[in-house]
Amino acid sequence: MxxxxxxxxxxxxxxxxxxNSYLMSLVVIMAGLPLPIVNVIASAIFYFANxxxxxxxxxxxxxxxxxxxxxxxxxxxxLYWTLGIIFDRTTISNGYVSYLLTIILFNLAEFIAxxxxxxxxxxxxxxxxxxxxxxxxxxxxx
Numbered sequence: 001m002x003x004x005x006x007x008x009x010x011x012x013x014x015x016x017x018x019x020n021s022y023l024m025s026l027v028v029i030m031a032g033l034p035l036p037i038v039n040v041i042a043s044a045i046f047y048f049a050n051x052x053x054x055x056x057x058x059x060x061x062x063x064x065x066x067x068x069x070x071x072x073x074x075x076x077x078x079l080y081w082t083l084g085i086i087f088d089r090t091t092i093s094n095g096y097v098s099y100l101l102t103i104i105l106f107n108l109a110e111f112i113a114x115x116x117x118x119x120x121x122x123x124x125x126x127x128x129x130x131x132x133x134x135x136x137x138x139x140x141x142x
Contacts, residue, residue, distance in 0.1 A: 018060035022118035036075035
């Protein structure tokens with residue numbers, strides 16, 4: 001089966017669980033926004049709780065976890081740099097402003113994609129993200 005092809009139609013329960021994997025990362029953003037590790041921990045807990053679930057649920061839990069693992073170092077570097085400026089009293093450079101704007105745009109795009117994926121999977125549709133979908137396909141076995 002090629003990435004993006006999904007012929008199985010999940011039932012209501014499976015669609016809700018898959019959608020919740022995306023919603024988990026959105027809800028946790030509100031609680032742990034300054035700490036990027038909080039999203040990864042929440043996604044990992046949800047993944048491990050559902051790793052023996054139906055294929056549709058496992059697949060989307062894995063895709064969410066991979067996305068969170070990818071954004072962790074990007075956000076952590078921004079947090080580390082910001083804390084360095086605050087506590088070391090170093091000056092704000094053009095590089096810092098550029099990096100900050102980049103991660104803001106990156107996180108905004110990920111936030112929008114997460115909302116879209118949560119909405120579509122809740123309706124029983126299979127959502128494949130361009131980078132994480134093929135990687136998820138390799139990791140999740142039917």
